[in-house]
Amino acid sequence: MPLNVAPRPAAPFLHPVDRTLSVAPMLDWTDRHARYLLRLLSRRVLLYSEMVTTGALLHGDPARWLDHHAAERPVALQLGGSEPSAMARCAELGASWGYSEVNINVGCPSPRVRSGAFGACLMAEPRTVAACVRAMREAAAVPVTVKTRIGVDDRDSYEALADFVATVADAGCGTFVVHARKAWLSGLSPAENRSVPPLRHDVVYRLKRDFPMLQVVLNGGVTGLEAARQHLAWVDGVMIGRAAYQDPYLLAPADMVIFGDPGPLPTRQAVLQDYLGYAEAQLARGVPLHRMTRHLLGLFQGQPGARAWRRHLSERAHRPGAGVEVVVEAALRVNCPV
Secondary structure (H helix, E strand, O other), X not given: OOOOOOOOOOOOOOOOOOOOEEEOOOOOOOOHHHHHHXXXXXXXXXXXXXXXXXXXXXXXXXXXXXXXXXXHOOEEEEEEOOOHHHHHHHHHHHHHOOOOEEEEEEOOOOHHHHOOOOOHHHHHOHHHHHHHHHHHHHHOOOOEEEEEEOOEOOEOOXXXXXXXXXXXXXXXXXXXXXXXXXXXOOOOOHHHHOOOOOOOHHXXXXXXXXXXOOEEEEEOOOOOHHHHHHHOOOOOEEEEOHHHHHOHHHHOOHHHHOOOOOOOOOOHHHHHHHHHHHHHHHHHOOOOHHHHHHHHOOOOOOOOOHHHHHHXXXXXXXXXXXXXXXXXXXXXXXXXXX
C-alpha cells in the first residue's frame, strides 16, 4: 500500500468478541492442551480450535472434539463442512459447549479437506457458504465468521474475492479472517501452500478499505507482535499462526503490547508450573503425557539449553507411565526449576 494513503479507521467490533489478536486454527496443533498453554501466556488473545468436520461431530463423539477447559475462553470453534443443516447443528453444539464464535473453514487446501467439499474449494461457491452462514446464525446465538484465502486456483482476481465477501456478508457474516495467500488445490502440497504463493497483504488492506462496515482480520506471514502492530493500522485484527505455536512465549507481552493491559509479564517458570498442575489433572483422566508435552517443546525457544529441553521431552514423554517428573527433569536443562 502506498505510504501516502491514509488507512481507514477500523470499524467498531460487530460482536462482543475481541479479534484484535488471535492464534490461528491449526490441524493437529491447536488442541485443548495447546490452547490451555497459550492462555497461560495471554488473557486476551482469541484462541481457535483445530478444524472439526461436521461428520466428526454429528456421527462421532462430540465431547472428544468440543470438551475444553473453561480457562481457555475466549475460544472459537472452527468447522469444516458445506451442508447448511449439518453446519447449523454443529454451530448449535459449539454454542452449547461454550465457544464464543463459530468459524467456517474456507481456506484449507488439504486434499482430505477438498475431498469433503469444504475448505478452500468453497471460495468458488459463495452461495453455498452464504447458505451455511444463514443456517448457522439462525441456529446459534454466537457470531458466525469465515476464514478464507485471497483466491483459489485461477479464481484469484480481486473482483472474485470481493464478490465472495459481498455474497457471504449479505447472509449475515460480519467478520472475515483472510489468509493473504491464494491456494492451489492441485500442484502444491498443504505445506507448500503456506509458503509458495506470494503474500499479498495489500489485498487484505484493500478489502478492508472497500468493505469498511465489515471486520477484516489479516492472517499469513505474521511472525511477531511488532508486525501485528503494523498491520493493525490497516485492518481490524491480526491472526498469528505457526510462529505462535513454535515459539509460544512470543505471546507473553501481547496483553501489554497489543491490548494495553499493564499486568505483569508471565515468566516461563510460572507458566510451566501452572501447566504442570493442569498436566497432573489430565494424567489422572488417562491422557498420555506426550499429548501435552508436545506443545511445550517451543516454550524455551532461543534460550540456553533449549535443545536439551526438547530432546529430554521428546525421548521420555511418550514412554508408558511417564509423569510430570519428565517435565521437571527437562526444566533443569534450561535452568528453570519447577
